[in-house]
Amino acid sequence: MxxxxxxxxxxxxxxxILExxxxxxxxxxxxxxxxxxxAGKSTLGKLLAGYLMPQTGYVTLEGAALPKNGVQPVQWLPQSPELAVNPRWRVAKILREAWTPSDAQCQAFGVKPKWLSRFPQSLSGGELQRVCVLRALAPEVRFLVADEISTMLDPITQLELWQALKQEAQLRQLGVLVISHDTALLERLCPxxxxxxxxxLKPY
Structure with a gap:
């Protein structure tokens, strides 16, 4: 929790920003x-994932503080994937920074083998976002903060990405906070x- x-x-x-x-x-x-x-949605997401430290209050995972070392169990996924990767690293190294997904896992998220030898700037925004989502799914991860991750994607890529993430989250019982301006998307994804x-925060 x-x-x-x-x-x-x-x-x-x-x-x-937040009170x-x-x-x-x-x-x-x-x-x-x-x-x-x-309104502070991204700020709240970063606080939950430990990217920012709250000025008052605190965040706990199963009653304990978030760990300071290793792969973080709460991952924040930003809207702009190019800001989340090292442009000097090839895609294979970007993935291995967190873990090494199987071929089947790469296929599920549409990450093609030929991308692995490329640099991030040679991929489209949708392709790079697929890589970043897959990288965030290391075995240690238990919660995701998906911050407008499909805003810049075409409808087909949006659907494929959310379907893959839904299946993985259900399999592993991952908790997911979906941040979005798209209320229709939130209604489809989030009970x-x-x-x-x-x-x-107010009920919606």
Whole structure:
């Protein structure tokens, strides 16, 4: 179980982004998060995954603090995959940074063998996003924060990516927080949904 306990965060003293945020994400649960631009959705996702430290409150995984070393059990997947990879590494090394997926796992996410010898900039945004999602599924991972990961993808690629992720999450009972402006997408994917506004979480 991933818990946020009364999180608070602000980028300046007079501009609170998040105030007193608490939520629970269970194993196997798909939870949707919507909100206007600048509402703090990505900030909350980064706090949950340990990419940012809360200024007030804390995050726990099964009652303990997030680990500081090794592959992190909570993975944050950003909208722009090119920002999440080393452009000097070939795709095979990018994947091996976290783990070595099987051929079947690569096939499930549409990662083609010929991509492995390429550099990230030679792939399209959709192709690179497939690589980044697959990289985030190391055996140690238990929760995913999917932050607008399909916004820039064409409809077919969106469908294929979410279908593959759904199957993997169901198999491993991964908890997934889906952050999106697309309320129709959230309704299709997530039985439970929340809306972030004015630094507060509200039922959607």
């Amino acid at each position: 991933l818990n946020a306990h009364r999180l608070g965060f602000r980028f300046s003293p007079d501009t609170p 007193d945020i608490s939520l629970t994400l269970k194993a196997g649960q798909w939870l949707g998060l919507s909100g206007d631009s600048g 439970q949904r929340l809306h972030l506004s004015g630094g507060q």
